[in-house]
Amino acid sequence: MKEGRIIKGIGGFYYVDDSINIYECKARGILRKNNETPMVGDKVHFSILNQEEKLGMVEEILQRKNELIRPPVVNVDQAVVVFAITQPEPNLSLLNRFLVLAEGQMLDIIICFNKIDLQQQKDYMWMVDIYEKAGYKVLLATKENSDGIEKLKRALCGKVSVFAGPSGVGKSTLLNQVQSNIHLQTGGLSTKNERGKHTTRHVELIPLNQRGWVVDTPGFSSLKIDFTEEAELQYCFPELRSLAGNCRFSSCLHENEPSCSVKKAVEDNLIAKERYESYLQLLEEIRSNRRY
Ligand SMILES: Nc1nc2c(ncn2[C@@H]2O[C@H](COP(=O)(O)OP(=O)(O)OP(=O)(O)O)[C@@H](O)[C@H]2O)c(=O)[nH]1
Ligand SMILES: [Mg+2]
Ligand SMILES: [Zn+2]
Known part of the structure; x- marks a missing residue:
């Protein structure tokens, strides 16, 4: 056998x-x-x-390590979450959702900001700072920059990596650069018709020469968080996770409770406001999901 x-x-x-x-x-x-x-x-x-x-x-x-639903793939090691710094304009609250879902599946995560040829460094570094401060590994790429592609290749070595992110950010373009025998369709599909065609495409693991596999996915424009317990959410934000247990109340959800180490860290600018606001928004969403 x-x-x-x-x-x-x-x-x-x-x-x-x-x-x-x-x-x-x-x-x-x-x-x-x-x-x-x-x-x-x-x-x-x-x-x-x-x-x-x-x-x-x-x-x-053989026994599975994990099972993703969207895309339907099992035994995934890593999520490469791709966002363009512009075209389309990055929606950080959507990026935070992608991250929460990947964290919930216990995946390693790489954030890849693509299309950095379209802006000057000073115009996008603030985003890089937010995510590096949160503890994420951030890569910068363009379809032409071989340095970014080399770093990406190294990060994919020996792992099963799923490429995720909104439509048009350059996921398929990046994968085509990673290896010359990958010929994925690119072009930022926009009409309804084309999008329909896209989503029926079969999921597959694309073998890499340097060991490992990659999975391309069609872009999603919205993602639903399907947690049932509010208290789970903080563990899907690495910068909150590392403070868990430092609050006065062990059940602290870091909203309005007194002596909250998370709120203090936000005030001290150790946790980015944008991230904390996404956390609060998702917390509210989990609550309202439960009401129905
Ligand atoms: N300027 C610039 N354009 C890029 C870059 N990467 C990709 N593009 C363009 O962005 C468009 C969308 O690229 P795709 O690779 O199809 O994007 P995708 O993320 O796979 O999109 P979906 O498959 O719809 O989810 C294409 O026209 C690419 O040529 C880049 O680094 N810089
Ligand atoms: Mg694509
Ligand atoms: Zn707290």
Whole structure:
């Protein structure tokens, strides 16, 4: 029996990469009977039915580390959250949502600000500061800047990374730069028709030469946070997480409670106001979700 990873699933066939070949596999009936549906990203044991034609059978799904719903991929290590510094104008409250969702899945996170050819450094460094202060790794890139692309390549090495971010920020363009045999469609699709076409596209892991896989995703313009407990949210903000336990009340949600270490840190400018405001906004959203 061999071990491999499912990189694509289409119409009941699973494409399993054993890092030398890609096998077209069906899933053993017992898996279906046990309600175990193979997912893109799954590590599996498979048997070879025909070596010449690269046909096989998925026999067993190995334990999953995590499961993303959007995109539907499992065993993801890292999220690369791509935002353009302009065109489209960055919406930081949306960026914070992307980050919260990735944190909730325990992913490593890289923020990539793209299109830095379109502005002077002084016009976008304030954003970089906000996220570096929060503790994130921030990369700056353009489709032409090889230094940014090199850093990105290094960060992708050996991991399964999902590229996420709004439409038109340059996710597919960046991936095309990372490796010359990746030919993703680019161009910032805008009409309804084209967007429909885009979202039905199959999710797949794209193998990297330098080990690792990447997943491109279509841009989302809104994201729903589906937490049920307000108290969970603070753990999805690294700069709040590191202060947890320093407030007077152990149940502190850092809103209006007295002797709150988070509010103090915001006053002292150690936590960015923009981030804290997103936190409060999301807290309110979790509450109102629960009301319905
Ligand atoms: N000026 C500039 N334009 C860029 C850069 N990167 C991408 N673009 C342009 O931005 C547009 C959108 O790029 P895409 O790569 O299609 O964006 P995307 O994030 O994949 O968009 P969706 O697939 O719709 O989510 C294209 O016209 C690119 O040529 C960059 O670094 N600088
Ligand atoms: Mg794209
Ligand atoms: Zn507090």
